[in-house]
Amino acid sequence: MENLKQLKLENQICFPLYVIAKEITGLYRPFLDELDITYSQYLVMMVLWENDGLTVSHIGDKLFLDSGTLTPLLKRLEAKGFIVRKRKKEDERVVEAFLTEVGKQLQQKACExxxxxxxxxxxxxxxLIQLKDTIQKILSKIEK
Structure with a gap:
């Protein structure tokens, strides 16, 4: 019977993390709507604002996203004029993403x-810093 208690929703670490992630992401929605981007697109833009000209695989590594998820995000950001994607001359299999001027200007709007x-x-x-640090410790233990 003791093992059955472990299966209660209230005893799970994953559930409150799932709920808080969903709820906080929802708080971003009105602010991101003003910028005409989704939360996932916002994450990509933050990575590029920090380091412009990264490869798609590097962006995916930073965001824990595979290329099948990331490529459509990049295509939408490119269609909106925020980024351009270019194949490397040395190796055309490698795609890099660069901010456009419009994408760089978007950063100023997102600062608040x-x-x-x-x-x-x-x-x-x-x-918030303490919470982030604790979550980061957990992530570092479960990262591949």
């Missing part, structure tokens, strides 16, 4: 989003 999210959540920055 983290502060707005923090205000919506209503939790102290130190608590």
């Amino acid at each position: 989003i983290p502060k707005k999210i923090q205000q919506k959540i209503g939790i102290e920055p130190e608590d």
Whole structure:
């Protein structure tokens, strides 16, 4: 019977993580709608704002996404004029993503989003940092 308690939803670590991820992502929606991007596209843009000109595989590694998931995201961002994709001259199998001027300008509009999210959540920055650090520790233990 003791083992059955382990299967209760309230005893699972995965469930509150799933719910908080879903809810926080939802908080981003109105701000990202103003930028005409989805949350997944926002993640890609943040990676490129930090390091422009990365290969698709490098972006995928940073975001834990496979190319089958990432390629459609990049195509949509390219269609919106935020990025361009180019094949490497040395190896045409390798595709790199670069920000356009419009994509670079989008960064300025996005700068206020983290502060707005923090205000919506209503939790102290130190608590968020501690939560992020704890999650990062867990991730580092389960990463492949």
